[in-house]
Amino acid sequence: MDTQQEPRKTFVVPIGPQHPALKEPGHFEITVDGEIVTAATVRLGYVHRGIEKGVEQQNWTQAMYMLERICGICSHVHATAYALGVEALAGVQAPPRAQAIRVLVAELERVHSHLLWLGVAAHEGGFDTLFMYSWRDREMIMDVLEGLTGNRVNYSCNVLGGVKFDVDDTHADAIRRAIDFLEPRTHHYLKVVTTDETLIGRTRNVGTMTSLEAETLGTVGPTARASGVPRDIRVDAPYAAYPDFPVKTITATAGDLEAKFVVRIQELFESYRVIREILDKLPAGDLAVRMKPRIPPGETVSRVEAPRGELFYFLKSAGGLNPDRVKVRTPSLCNWGSVLATAPGHKLADVPMLIAGIDPCFSCNDRLVTVRRRSTAETWTWAKLRQYGIEYYR
Amino acid sequence: MRIGAMLGDISRSLFKRPVTERYPFERKATPERLRGQLTFDPAKCTGCKICVRDCPAHGIEIMVVDKVAKRFVMRFHTDRCTYCAQCVVSCKFDALGMSHEQWELAALSKEAFFVSFGREEDIQALLTQVTCTPGVAPVGPVAPATT
Numbered sequence: 129m130d131t132q133q134e135p136r137k138t139f140v141v142p143i144g145p146q147h148p149a150l151k152e153p154g155h156f157e158i159t160v161d162g163e164i165v166t167a168a169t170v171r172l173g174y175v176h177r178g179i180e181k182g183v184e185q186q187n188w189t190q191a192m193y194m195l196e197r198i199c200g201i202c203s204h205v206h207a208t209a210y211a212l213g214v215e216a217l218a219g220v221q222a223p224p225r226a227q228a229i230r231v232l233v234a235e236l237e238r239v240h241s242h243l244l245w246l247g248v249a250a251h252e253g254g255f256d257t258l259f260m261y262s263w264r265d266r267e268m269i270m271d272v273l274e275g276l277t278g279n280r281v282n283y284s285c286n287v288l289g290g291v292k293f294d295v296d297d298t299h300a301d302a303i304r305r306a307i308d309f310l311e312p313r314t315h316h317y318l319k320v321v322t323t324d325e326t327l328i329g330r331t332r333n334v335g336t337m338t339s340l341e342a343e344t345l346g347t348v349g350p351t352a353r354a355s356g357v358p359r360d361i362r363v364d365a366p367y368a369a370y371p372d373f374p375v376k377t378i379t380a381t382a383g384d385l386e387a388k389f390v391v392r393i394q395e396l397f398e399s400y401r402v403i404r405e406i407l408d409k410l411p412a413g414d415l416a417v418r419m420k421p422r423i424p425p426g427e428t429v430s431r432v433e434a435p436r437g438e439l440f441y442f443l444k445s446a447g448g449l450n451p452d453r454v455k456v457r458t459p460s461l462c463n464w465g466s467v468l469a470t471a472p473g474h475k476l477a478d479v480p481m482l483i484a485g486i487d488p489c490f491s492c493n494d495r496l497v498t499v500r501r502r503s504t505a506e507t508w509t510w511a512k513l514r515q516y517g518i519e520y521y522r
Numbered sequence: 523m524r525i526g527a528m529l530g531d532i533s534r535s536l537f538k539r540p541v542t543e544r545y546p547f548e549r550k551a552t553p554e555r556l557r558g559q560l561t562f563d564p565a566k567c568t569g570c571k572i573c574v575r576d577c578p579a580h581g582i583e584i585m586v587v588d589k590v591a592k593r594f595v596m597r598f599h600t601d602r603c604t605y606c607a608q609c610v611v612s613c614k615f616d617a618l619g620m621s622h623e624q625w626e627l628a629a630l631s632k633e634a635f636f637v638s639f640g641r642e643e644d645i646q647a648l649l650t651q652v653t654c655t656p657g658v659a660p661v662g663p664v665a666p667a668t669t
């Protein structure tokens with residue numbers, strides 16, 4: 129009789145890059161022991177679009193629209209981060225009214241993004257009723273944004289030096305009406321996510337992350353705030369009109385998925401308050417200042433708080449008509465570590481909820497890294513990068 | 523903790539009309555600021571081509587026939603346009619605008635995505651001159667390879 133025990137075998141569940149449960153492509157390898165996850169890895173980069181390289185071939189004005197298309201949900205914060213950075217390089221400041229409108233649209237966008245996330249996360253948890261109702265209510269904000277800016281998704285509200293659109297009384301009334309409708313609904317959703325037994329079964333004590341872990345893993349945005357890390361660029365380094373319209377940082381201590389629901393929903397109330405305040409005290413004045421097509425040479429860093437967390441832009445100008453270098457770091461990239469660190473010990477069925485918990489945006493965070501060895505160093509052009517992408521997927 | 527926290531919503535919705543809009547059978551009025559097809563007023567144009575320079579999608583071409591007589595032809599590629607309205611903002615002379623009524627721009631052929639504005643005889647003259655035939659748009663400007 130063989131008494132020697134065989135080494136315990138584990139099974140790796142590959143998920144993605146193309147998978148019915150994923151809305152965007154990403155590859156996960158989940159090592160399981162029975163039902164329990166023992167390790168998790170992620171591989172990104174399937175939707176790399178070469179945007180950073182692409183904008184180097186466009187002029188400063190055109191670049192904003194390409195950068196705005198990095199994210200389909202938080203398009204406005206990308207344009208705002210870029211516009212603020214370019215304005216800092218050029219040494220001009222957008223008028224106060226423009227800054228307030230930027231913040232107004234950013235907060236409306238946060239409302240739509242958080243309501244969208246609420247629906248997606250509820251759907252991942254199998255609670256499709258909440259998904260349907262939160263998305264129905266989100267339409268109110270989409271209609272408001274369409275009426276205000278002319279587009280539902282890529283609002284293109286910014287121009288370099290200010291904004292395109294004014295907020296008149298009809299728009300202000302439409303926004304107030306939408307907020308008045310949404311506020312009681314949001315209270316209702318807060319009650320649902322904290323009392324509904326089926327949802328709590330999927331969220332309470334799932335993916336718990338202490339504040340120390342959240343700090344160590346470098347998480348940002350609501351993911352960090354749900355673990356009690358008060359990290360919010362709107363408060364830490366106020367930009368645009370946030371010095372005049374301060375927001376309160378919403379934190380929770382539990383660090384589990386339920387806390388992420390609570391933090392995001394409570395942030396909605398804060399957004400509603402700021403939106404109302406801006407509408408009441410909208411500064412008078414011009415909408416934009418004229419900017420020259422050439423931006424003086426220099427480097428700058430521009431940080432804004434996207435709905436998912438800190439969005440980072442590095443801009444470099446060589447004094448020409450085009451940006452010399454634009455580096456974008458989106459918040460989703462910072463939060464992946466928290467999913468991988470918290471997944472072990474949970475059931476495989478919890479993994480989709482854990483992934484949804486950080487509100488990931490796959491295509492936003494895909495960047496290309498080439499390790500340049502001195503002997504083979506070469507500069508890639510936009511055309512070559514495009515060809516590389518075509519060959520890669522052939 | 524309770525079970526079925528949203529049962530109330532569901533039962534109330536049983537007695538409500540669906541929120542789904544029955545497009546295209548019922549059409550909602552579009553917001554005034556909706557960004558649809560570009561409009562062009564040759565009388566206001568000066569041929570400065572700032573709109574062409576600033577367009578992120580390379581969707582506008584402006585051809586000057588006679589600057590003094592204000593004869594310009596604008597070719598607009600509805601399929602390339604991202605409807606950002608940067609051209610409208612860039613135009614200092616209000617020659618460009620965006621229609622909130624013409625927004626159903628889907629088409630079955632490529633010819634429909636190629637709209638020309640200006641005098642009919644100028645458009646015809648230019649179309650015969652330029653090698654680019656309507657519908658067969660030149661390949662999108664990819665930056666020239668430098669290395």
